[in-house]
Amino acid sequence: MGWEQKKLSEELGISSKEAKAIIINYFASFPTVKSFLEGIQERVKIDGYVETILKRRRIFDYESANGMQKAGFLRESVNTVFQGSAADLIKLSMNEIDRVIHKEKLEAFMLLQIHDELIFEIKEADAEALSRRFASIMEKVLVLDVPLECSVSIGKSWGELK
Numbered sequence: 001m002g003w004e005q006k007k008l009s010e011e012l013g014i015s016s017k018e019a020k021a022i023i024i025n026y027f028a029s030f031p032t033v034k035s036f037l038e039g040i041q042e043r044v045k046i047d048g049y050v051e052t053i054l055k056r057r058r059i060f061d062y063e064s065a066n067g068m069q070k071a072g073f074l075r076e077s078v079n080t081v082f083q084g085s086a087a088d089l090i091k092l093s094m095n096e097i098d099r100v101i102h103k104e105k106l107e108a109f110m111l112l113q114i115h116d117e118l119i120f121e122i123k124e125a126d127a128e129a130l131s132r133r134f135a136s137i138m139e140k141v142l143v144l145d146v147p148l149e150c151s152v153s154i155g156k157s158w159g160e161l162k
Contacts, residue, residue: 044077052084
């Protein structure tokens with residue numbers, strides 16, 4: 001059983017046979033996704049590294065790895081491209097939003113970043129307008145072929161945001 005199949009089976013609480021069918025149907029419906037993922041894995045085999053959207057590199061010593069390490073490198077190479085690129089985008093967003101806050105002397109405080117989420121402390125009266133503005137900055141931080149979408153939650157505590 002492939003790692004994707006095992007993980008999907010565990011996450012959804014379904015049999016490995018059902019998980020395998022979902023994966024097969026998904027890639028049959030979206031063949032370009034499969035091709036893209038395979039391209040990432042081929043690049044790590046040939047180049048020994050992968051790059052994020054902003055060209056940050058993660059190097060893998062694929063040539064001297066054993067079979068188990070190679071399988072891990074293939075999984076990690078795909079994760080690096082996606083998770084590393086998401087990190088690039090959130091960092092760009094944080095820098096731009098921080099620049100705006102300081103330049104305009106806004107009463108907004110960036111408190112926390114968790115993966116692709118930013119948490120701010122903003123006066124209730126300004127929350128709606130500033131959250132829309134910050135979301136717009138995040139959506140436009142880098143022009144991509146597929147537009148980014150940002151959702152917003154407003155609450156009096158972190159617990160209310162989910």
